[in-house]
Amino acid sequence: MLREHGIDHVKVEPLAQRLGVTKGSFYWHFKNRQDLLKSLPEFWARRQTDPVLAHVQAAPGGPIDKMRSILEFIAREDPDQYDNAMRAWAQFDPEVAAAVAAIDDRRMATARWLFEEAGLSAPDAAFRARLWYFYDVGEHVTRDTPDTVEERLERAAHRLKLLTSDLVSG
Amino acid sequence: MLREHGIDHVKVEPLAQRLGVTKGSFYWHFKNRQDLLKSLPEFWARRQTDPVLAHVQAAPGGPIDKMRSILEFIAREDPDQYDNAMRAWAQFDPEVAAAVAAIDDRRMATARWLFEEAGLSAPDAAFRARLWYFYDVGEHVTRDTPDTVEERLERAAHRLKLLTSDLVSG
C-alpha cells in the first residue's frame, strides 16, 4: 500500500480487506494505525540499505574498486521499491524525514569515506559524495532508471569514470 | 495544502475552512475535487520552471556562462516550494508522473543542449546533463540545500567547476 499508493492509503480497513481478514485482527497485532506506521521506517532501513552498506565493506580492492563493486551491485538489483515511497512520505512528516535523513547520511558518509580514501580532501570528498549520491536519488525519483541490467551497468561505468577520472587510481 | 501535507490532504472541506468560506463556494468554482487536482500540474509548470528556462535563454555568453548564470539564478531564489510536493504526488499518480516527467525532460534538454554547445558528443552531453540535473533533484528531495545564499552560491561554483573543468571553455 505504501509503495503503490502512499502513506495516506495505508489504512487499516482496506489493508485488512487486502489481506483477507477483518480489522478485528489488525487491532490484535497493532495498538492502532499510528503504531503500524511507526514500524515502517525501521523495516525499510533494514531491508533497503543495510545490505548495500554491508556489501561495500566486504568488497575487495581500493576505493575505486569498491565504488565499482557497489555500482554493479545496485545495477543488478531490481529498481528501487521503497525509497520513493519513503521520500514521498518524508516530505510531510518530520519524524519520517529524520529517519530518511539518517539513512541518507549513512549512505553519503560511505561515499565520502571512499572519496577520501581515493585522495580527496574532506570538503572535496563531501561534495563529490553528494554528486555521487544525488545521482542515485535523481535517477530513482525521476524514474529514469533503464529497464535492462546491461544499460544500468553501462551507465554505472560511465558514472564511475566521470566521477573518478581525475583521481589517482582512476 | 499540497506543499505542507501532500495531495491527499487537498480536500474541499478543509480547504474551504482554511479560506474562510464554505464548500458551497468551492463547487461553484470547480466541478468537483478532481477538477481542482487536474489544474495543479499546469499551475506548477508555469510558476516553477518557465521562468528558469526563459532566464537561461536570455543569459549572455557561451554555454559555461549560461550555466553559471542559471546556477546563480537558482541559488538566489528561495528554496523550492512545489517540486517536492509534485514529485511526491507523481509517485502515485501516473498522469501527474507524466506531467512531472515532461518538466524534467524540458529542464534536462536545456542542460543537454548546453553541454553539447560546450563540445560534448550527444551521449556524453546526455549523461552529463543527468549528472547536472539530478544534483538539483537530490538536493531538493533530501532537503540538503544550504540556508544562506552565500553557501548556495559557493556550492554552485563548486558544482560548475567539477562538471565543466574538462571542457574547452572551462
Added chain:
DNA sequence: ACATTACCATACGGCTGCGTATGGATGAAA
C-alpha cells in the same frame, strides 16, 4: 475435562469528507 492463551470475526458509534439541492445576497443590464 477444563481453563487459558492466541488469533480472528462481528457489530457498533462516531467523525470526516464528498457531492447535491436549494436558498439568499449583490451588482449589472435591460
Added chain:
DNA sequence: TTTCATCCATACGCAGCCGTATGGTAATGT
C-alpha cells in the same frame, strides 16, 4: 424596477474509516 448572472451559505444523504466492545474458535498446558 425588474431581471439575470455571479458568488456564497445552509442543509442533507451517503460512504469510508477509526477505534472499541464483545463473541467465537482452535490449540495448548494442567
